[in-house]
Amino acid sequence: MLCQPIDRRLFLTGAVAALALPCLLANAAAMPTMDEVAADPAIPALGNPQGDVTIAEYVDFQCPVCKLAFIELKKLLAEDAGIRLVMKDWPIFGDASRYAAKMALATSDSGHYGQAVDALMTAEGRLSERRTDTILADAGIDLARTRANLAERGAGIDALLVRNESQASAFKLRGTPALVVGGRLFRHGLSLDELRTAVRQARS
Template identity: 65%
Template sequence: MIFTRSVDRRLLLKGAAGLAALAPLPAWPRIVATVSEVAFDPAIPALGNPKGDVTIAEFVDYQCPVCKLVFVELKKLLAEDHGVRLVMKDWPIFGDVSRDAARMALSAGDHYPAAVDALMTNERGLSAHRTDDILGVAGVDVASARAALADRQPAIDALLSRNDAQATAFRLRGTPALVIGGRLFKRGMPVAELREAVARARAG
């Protein structure tokens, strides 16, 4: 499937307005620990500034077109705001191919940021072979990553299960969804709204 960026960008902006009633939700007073676990799971490498003062956690699937658009907006934000810490919460709701892509990205070691960027900017449908090609171009030693999955997969699958449990607890209906400074947004957001949410998190 070809990913049409210009059309889907309009869809993202329209959806952001149309779903405004869903977000932001207030912080959850009874599950503060869970909010902390969402933003600071030690098994997920942080993008942006790992020591940033505001964390954005995004529930994503590497085959979700709107997730890809949100990632473009997040990259704009990270380029201008060096105090933001970004955590990608892999929630592979589109099946085994998405789960494989998540496992491989999380097995990429030091190439994790490049792996995420490559998978998120991919404009074609995924397969295991296509995922390997994308990650190979991004600098990942695919053969070593595949071989290491025999040892890493239980821990990675435990992480994916945690993400799924959190998404279920938050009653998410799909990807993307963002947690910004302890507030939940059940939708994609253009960069202007991301800036506003980060500013509110800092002020709060």
């Protein structure tokens, strides 16, 4: 599976199709609950962990459109202290993406998860295991400790990635990124203005 073909101009200006999750959850027993999507205890929350609006993003660290979406999300976090951001790793670009996702999640034990996500999402080009290690090390992350955490928590992290993939399948997502904002599913990235609108609707 690949990212949907959206260039930067279309990403920032195009209309966004949305699907209301509450309606889906009421009519399809196979759909994940909002707690499963937005409050998985295995995923550290970025932004404000006690925020009043949760944004969950299905993401691959090698997806170029995900990187554009992350830029817009960072702008939102900088201006809105009430946002809780949950990164739902869905490594659809293969083993390198899966390794990056697992290493990022393994940094949560040392309190460096936000640094890892930011470093990987802002890195240009394709990833490999070696390049992921370099990116994380350059961000000040202890690779030996992270690998030890991954060895200890590997089964749990693998199970988390399976949960994320199952949710993406239930939502019939075709690629990354996809966002859930306060109970609504958006099937690709949102510009800052679109994020503001979605958050405002969630609060109302």
